[in-house]
Amino acid sequence: MPATPGRRRAARHLTAAAAVLAAAAGVLTTALPAGAETEAPARGGDRGHHHGRTVDVQLLSFNDLHGTLEPPQGSAGNVTQTLPDGTTKATPAGGVEYLATSLRKARQGQRYSVTAAAGDMIGASPLLSGLFHDEPSVEAMNKLGLDVSSVGNHEFDEGIKELTRIQNGGCHPKDGCYEKGKRFRGADFPYLAANVTSEKTGKPVLKPYTVWKHKGVRIGFIGVTLEGTPDVVTAEGVKGLKFHDEVETINKYTKELNRQGVKAIVALVHEGGLPASNSYNYDCDSPGPGDGISGSIVDIAKNVSPQVDALVTGHTHQAYACTIPDPNGVPRTVTSAASFGRLYTDTTLTYDRRTRDIVRTSVESANHVVDREQAKAKDMTALIKRWNELAAPVANRPVGYISADIQGRGLNAYETPLGDLISDAQLAGLAPADKGGAQVAFMNPGGIRADLAYKAAGAEGDGVVTYGEAFTVQPFTNMTNVLDLTGEQLLTVLRQQVSGVNEKQPRILQVSKGLTYTLDLTKAGADRIVTDSVRLNGQPIDGTKTYRVAVNEFLAGGGDGFPVLKEGKNKLVGPSDLDVFTAYLEANSKPGAPLVPSEADRITVVK
Numbered sequence: 001m002p003a004t005p006g007r008r009r010a011a012r013h014l015t016a017a018a019a020v021l022a023a024a025a026g027v028l029t030t031a032l033p034a035g036a037e038t039e040a041p042a043r044g045g046d047r048g049h050h051h052g053r054t055v056d057v058q059l060l061s062f063n064d065l066h067g068t069l070e071p072p073q074g075s076a077g078n079v080t081q082t083l084p085d086g087t088t089k090a091t092p093a094g095g096v097e098y099l100a101t102s103l104r105k106a107r108q109g110q111r112y113s114v115t116a117a118a119g120d121m122i123g124a125s126p127l128l129s130g131l132f133h134d135e136p137s138v139e140a141m142n143k144l145g146l147d148v149s150s151v152g153n154h155e156f157d158e159g160i161k162e163l164t165r166i167q168n169g170g171c172h173p174k175d176g177c178y179e180k181g182k183r184f185r186g187a188d189f190p191y192l193a194a195n196v197t198s199e200k201t202g203k204p205v206l207k208p209y210t211v212w213k214h215k216g217v218r219i220g221f222i223g224v225t226l227e228g229t230p231d232v233v234t235a236e237g238v239k240g241l242k243f244h245d246e247v248e249t250i251n252k253y254t255k256e257l258n259r260q261g262v263k264a265i266v267a268l269v270h271e272g273g274l275p276a277s278n279s280y281n282y283d284c285d286s287p288g289p290g291d292g293i294s295g296s297i298v299d300i301a302k303n304v305s306p307q308v309d310a311l312v313t314g315h316t317h318q319a320y321a322c323t324i325p326d327p328n329g330v331p332r333t334v335t336s337a338a339s340f341g342r343l344y345t346d347t348t349l350t351y352d353r354r355t356r357d358i359v360r361t362s363v364e365s366a367n368h369v370v371d372r373e374q375a376k377a378k379d380m381t382a383l384i385k386r387w388n389e390l391a392a393p394v395a396n397r398p399v400g401y402i403s404a405d406i407q408g409r410g411l412n413a414y415e416t417p418l419g420d421l422i423s424d425a426q427l428a429g430l431a432p433a434d435k436g437g438a439q440v441a442f443m444n445p446g447g448i449r450a451d452l453a454y455k456a457a458g459a460e461g462d463g464v465v466t467y468g469e470a471f472t473v474q475p476f477t478n479m480t481n482v483l484d485l486t487g488e489q490l491l492t493v494l495r496q497q498v499s500g501v502n503e504k505q506p507r508i509l510q511v512s513k514g515l516t517y518t519l520d521l522t523k524a525g526a527d528r529i530v531t532d533s534v535r536l537n538g539q540p541i542d543g544t545k546t547y548r549v550a551v552n553e554f555l556a557g558g559g560d561g562f563p564v565l566k567e568g569k570n571k572l573v574g575p576s577d578l579d580v581f582t583a584y585l586e587a588n589s590k591p592g593a594p595l596v597p598s599e600a601d602r603i604t605v606v607k
Helices: 016-025 096-107 135-144 159-168 246-259 296-303 378-395 417-430 467-473 487-496 563-567 577-588
Strands: 037-039 054-062 078-082 088-092 113-117 148-150 196-198 209-214 217-225 241-243 264-270 310-313 319-325 331-337 343-352 364-369 398-401 440-443 464-466 479-486 515-520 529-536 546-552 569-576 603-606
Touching: 054 096, 054 217, 054 310, 054 331, 096 113, 096 135, 096 343, 096 378, 113 264, 135 378, 148 217, 148 264, 209 246, 217 246, 217 343, 246 264, 246 296, 264 343, 296 310, 296 319, 296 331, 310 343, 319 343, 319 364, 331 343, 331 364, 378 467, 398 467, 398 577, 417 440, 417 479, 417 546, 417 569, 417 577, 464 467, 467 577, 479 487, 479 563, 479 577, 487 529, 487 546, 487 563, 569 577
Parallel strands: 037 209, 054 113, 113 148, 217 264, 264 310, 310 331, 440 546, 515 603
Antiparallel strands: 054 343, 078 088, 196 241, 209 217, 319 331, 343 364, 398 464, 479 546, 479 569, 515 529
16 A cells, blocks of 8 residues: 655644744744644545444544654564464564554444544664654654554653644754755644643643534544653653643543534543453453453543543553443443554544444454564665664664573563663762762663664674663763762662652662662562661662762653652762763773673572
């Protein structure tokens, strides 16, 4: 099927010149009128249930692409399937060339088809997209025919000014235009941020909702990100913004849409759940609706207005197509398509022309693998080639050598070899007295975005780590910090991994060599950290002694539920985490002496 041409928005918040001026002046752009509607072009043919009182509307959705244009590497590039005999099978999946093919094939024969996303389309991206402030990914999503997306937390990584530029277009205020004679056109689709308001004006910083309209069918889309976005984004990224309760916001705009006569509503929620199995085809409705899924999305789904017909979710990078009871106890579809473009969700919404609503009992949904056995979309191949040529001088420089895969993102473990490597790199880079005098380093696992694959895509050769691959592992370029903590505060850091906001879903920090302790999962809360087991270079932690601790600026600001790190004193700001990582690789590996994955034995886990 030929490429879907990019569709332009009905209107833009600002002209290109005004967008740049507003960004320079620090102006927060307010939304277009909330009820603005656009006529959607038909895709495919005329097959499908569309005559008479009801019509079938195809809703294609995905989430958490994170600028992953090329096939994701390592274990993060597979999806797991449970076979009829109970065994599991891993299938390589993802890559925008294949995602485009999958979506275009799915649309064939569908008279009514809308494509939506649930946030984190950009941010924490591999170098091919991240080096260019994610302009390549937005260009790709325009070509994919994306109709609408909610924002996610990573859309705020570079702040609201940059997100406004991503929506409206214009060249980067510092880096300028990347291709001579070409100006970034912005996203053809609306980014929705219903629960994100300006502290100054109290108004949404982007559109709260949009209405998709085609041949008399109208479906409202409300987009929200998790209320806890400030806990997982740097303070600079959310400066001047307020993030509100997801349920209250969705219910508020549901009423507004209803007043406009829009009864069919889909919520795009960048918050997610945790299914009991990591197989994409796991039945999370067994033994009953929603019984096989836990996490934040369950409470959200149970409290969002029954007037909302389906929830497309994300954030947790998990795959599920569940039905969770709404406030009236009626099962309602809740979906997520894992991450990195490895899956897409195909949901059938039966629209009743008389009631102008979705027949909830007729909603069907399933996830599908974006396999790499199908043909590549030629326009995406050309896009990737063009941007790779621009990135090549930076991306292809070798920075290190490894003897085997060093896993950190896809490995389901509390401690990972790549986590050890990154924390060791920070300790080594910041241990000298003139660099901060660090004695121990902590790394947040969410900041590790990919594995280091021994046999990676590209022509650099097996075992070679390029700058582009290192960037994909640590794309945030957070500045490193070294600060004073007392021994008691250091112990509190460990306890906050499994208590407070992290009690239900522990966030286990990766630790540098020399620090060891026992994590006892048979206990509850902070007691899961066995205090007597904590050792630094073989010695117990002295609660009254001062220790120099290295962390990135995100953690130093209390991110990921570690407020005690904000209490650190005598802070010294060092190089970026990426610079520290690449320097360590260059200094500690050679072609004949590659780095070997660690044993990951610093944290002893008792289950």
